[in-house]
Amino acid sequence: MLDGRGETLQLKVERLVSAGSVRKVSGDVLLKVAEGSGGFLTGDRVRFVARLKIPEVYGLPGEFDYPRYLAYRGISATAFLPRAAEVVLIRQAVAYPVQRFFDRTAQRLGKYIGECYPEEGRILRALLVGDRGGIPEETKEAYSLAGVSHILSISGFHVGVIALTVYGILFRLLVRCRWLACRLNLRRVALLATLPPVVFYLFVSGAAPATVRSVIMIVVCTVALFLERENDPLNSLVIAAFFILIWTPQLLFDISFQLSFIALWGILVLTPLLLTPFHGIDNRFLKGSLTVLMSSLAATVVTLLPVIYLFHRASLAGIISNFIVVPLLGYGAVVAGFAALVLIPLAPVMAYPFLVCAAWTVRAADYAVVTLSRIPVLPFHTVSPESLILFVVLLFAITFVNGRFRVVLGLLGAAGLVLLNWPLPAATAGALRITFLSVGQGEATLVTFPDGKHMLIDGGGTPRGDGNDVGKRFLAPALWRMGVTKLDYLVATHDHPDHIGGLGYVAAVFPVGEFWETGAPSESEQYQALKGILRQKRVPVRSITSECRPLTIGGCLIEPLAPLPGDNEGAERDKNNSSMVFRLTYGKSATLFTGDIGADTEERLLAVPEKLCCSVLKVAHHGSRHSTSPAFLAAAAPQVALISAGRGNSFGLPAGETLARLWQRRIEVYRTDLDQTIRIESDGCREVVKSFADGHFH
Known part of the structure; x- marks a missing residue:
């Protein structure tokens, strides 16, 4: 995956x-x-x-x-x-003979689908056997932006569609037999005969919680019909949740479980309310279309706040996408594909036409998704925990209150949610904030200037790739939670993966005013991908070297110190020693950013020692013993030193020798591997160091 x-x-x-x-x-x-x-x-x-x-x-x-x-x-x-x-x-x-049988069956079915349709088969395998491993990340991202990523995971919707289809076909076949119609309740027989294929699909697709929920609700509906009891969808939903949590109580804290039940809960509660103005419509097609549209709207509304809180991004494109993509994949590809699943082991030749139909719907859905994914996401990336509490209380109240009070509660609740999330002016306006982000064995620093502009220096990453996108998983959510919606300056000190790994995603999802680099040639694929994103967004690029003149941003002075002349030349150049180095001064406070430079570059910088003097030092190369020499420390003379390193990293950083040199000079040391995210605030006269804990900086 x-x-x-x-x-x-x-x-x-x-x-x-x-x-x-x-x-x-x-x-x-x-x-x-x-x-x-x-x-x-x-x-x-x-x-x-x-x-x-x-x-x-x-x-x-x-x-x-x-x-x-x-x-x-x-x-x-x-x-x-x-x-x-x-x-x-x-x-x-x-x-595990039963589970292995279903695993083997799913693999064989998925292999056949992939051989018939290598491209469309990736989506079909996800829809039919729960195998999302073949879907490229860019496709997942497009479906997410279009608001229909849920369709790629087998859920209760898929099971419900299959159950209704099987039931409808069986019932129409049974009513053609007059002898059976006179002796049996055909609706009960058809409903009972629907259970075996639905259960088969449940196990072949991996028995996800949402799928189990849907199967339980179908069983409850069947039992209620046989016992001639009235079946309430909300009661069925509660029963399904009860049995699932009895079997696996930890699923109560599973995100997919939570969103699945909230979405269905909202559909059952809000859809009738949204359809109230259209009760007088008699046209069946128009009424059915409105029901689908309002169900989509209900699901989007009730999952909006949880999705923003959990994933820091949401789009209203799902309201339109659900109206187009869900019928194509949910009704077209799933129904045709399920028919193919049944026929593949028995008669592959007969299964092929159904796969052709399913593949066609996938192509049509992909085209719609690519188009709809261009709709801008909502400009909200974070909500308060209090909003979620109010949201759940409001949903409970609407569930159990009838009549006009539902509308009143909805309006009052919406007003309360708006007030809770209304943007407030920054409490530290006029101060310089430098936040050293804890991103593991990488480095990323956010500078917020006194005028409110933001600069991101490096983007974290891993020295040895582990498949995780640091920008997507850690960096972008952190920036959004801190209220950053635009990066006025994006800086790459050098092209090593532990410094630029997250910049690609950040550059893609944030507006960027200007990109700073050293101008050194780079063969890094990550760096070339980053530059491609910046070119596509037409972001101006500035090369920063020691020969550049000082810049003033938001009342702060930035003095470029490195790379020095000749550092960017030659195939054998040391990328660490050609890192971007600069000093940021605000009033009497100064912070020295050193990238990953080693002792050689430090020695050359000592030619002008007065430019190294600082109150805060970002220790070079994650605290390597080959950096931060005694002479360099003596010239810089910082009061505070910050080391960015991953906890328990295999490189043994920060090195004991470096720490000893810092302690010997009585410098206050902070480390992201021990102190996690650290913020230094300055009013131009003195610095205050804060660490992030319990959701706040203290």
């Missing part, structure tokens, strides 16, 4: 081999494979060599609590491999 070519495996660990010793352990590991698929089934015993990583919270504003998310799934650690071939199958299991 990485880059649209890999897969993700959840493994129960039995033995751990480390430093030549074998230990028996217990716990689950989430293994992410970047390319390929091993075709493994439930219960297979495998072996691989990878570094285990304990999930941790970096301590960023707006950060998703990934460790807690994994803990609810019973996962204790993660691992990463570039290729599936590095996972070795030791022995196939004899246990």
Whole structure:
């Protein structure tokens, strides 16, 4: 599921081999494979060599609590491999015969679909057998921007469509037999006969919580019909939630479970309310179209705040997209594809026409998605926790209140939500804020100037790629949560992946006023992709070297100090030593940004020691022992030093020698691996250091 070519495996660990010793352990590991698929089934015993990583919270504003998310799934650690071939199958299991049957069936069906339609088959495999591993990231992003990413995950909607289709076909076949019609309740028989194919689809598609919910609701509806009891959709929804949570209570904290139930809850409660003005319409087609439209509107409205809170981005394009894409994929591709699933094992030749129809609907849906994804997202990227509480209370009240009070409650609730999220002026206007973001073994710094302009220096990343987009997962949410909607200046000190890994996504989703670089030639694919995004958005580019004149931004003076003449030349140049270095001065406060320079560049900068003097030093190269020499420290003479490093990193950074040199000079040291995100505020006379905890800077 990485880059649209890999897969993700959840493994129960039995033995751990480390430093030549074998230990028996217990716990689950989430293994992410970047390319390929091993075709493994439930219960297979495998072996691989990878570094285990304990999930941790970096301590960023707006950060998703990934460790807690994994803990609810019973996962204790993660691992990463570039290729599936590095996972070795030791022995196939004899246990789990039922689950292995469905796994094998899903693999065979998915393989056949992929062979028939390599491109459209990626979406079809996601819709029919729950395999999203083949969908490219750009396709997922387009569906997300169009507001229909939910259609790519098998949900209760898919099950409901299949159930209604199977029921309708069976009922029409049964009523043609007069003998059966005279002796049986055909509606009950058809409904009962619908359950086996629906349950088959449930297990083949992976039994996701939303799918289980829908199957339980269908079973409840069937039982109610046989017992001649009135069936209330809300009661069925509650019963489904009850049984699912009894079996797996941790799903209460699962995002997909929450959004799925909230969406259906909103559809059941709000759709009748939204259709109230149209009760007089008799045209069946128009009434059906309005029902679909209002259901889409209801689902969008009730999930809007949770989606913004969790993902920091939402679009109203889903209201239109659901009206176009959902019928194409949900009714067209799913129904035709399910018919093909049934026929593939029995008569592949007969299945092919259905796949042709399903592939055509996928192509039409993709075209619509690409068009609709161009609709701008909403200009809101964060909401307060209080808003979510008010939202849930409001939804409860509307559920149990009838008549005009529903409308009154809705209007009052909407007004309250607007007031809670009304943007307030920045409390620290007139101050310089420098926020050193904790992004693991990478580096990213946000500078907010006294006039409110924002500069992002570097974008984090990982020295060894692990498939995670730091910009998407950490950096952009942090910026949005801190109220940043535009980056006036985007700075890349050099092109190493731990400094530019997140800049591509940030440049794509934020308006950027100007891009700063050293002007050095680069063969980095990440850097070339970043430059391509900037060219497409027509962002001006400025080369910053020691030969540039000082710049003034928001009352702050920026003095470029490096790269020095000759640093950017030659194939053998040291990219670290040719990093961008500059001093930012505001009143009596000065911060020295040093990139990843080493002792050689530090020695050359000592030619003009007075330009190094600062009150805050961003320690070079994550605290490497090859940087921050005693002479350089003596010239800079900082009061505070900041080191950006990942917790427990394999490089052993920051180095003990560097820390000793800082402590020897009695410099106050802050580290992102220990102190997490750190903010330094200055009024031009003195600095105040704050750390991020409990959702606030203290």
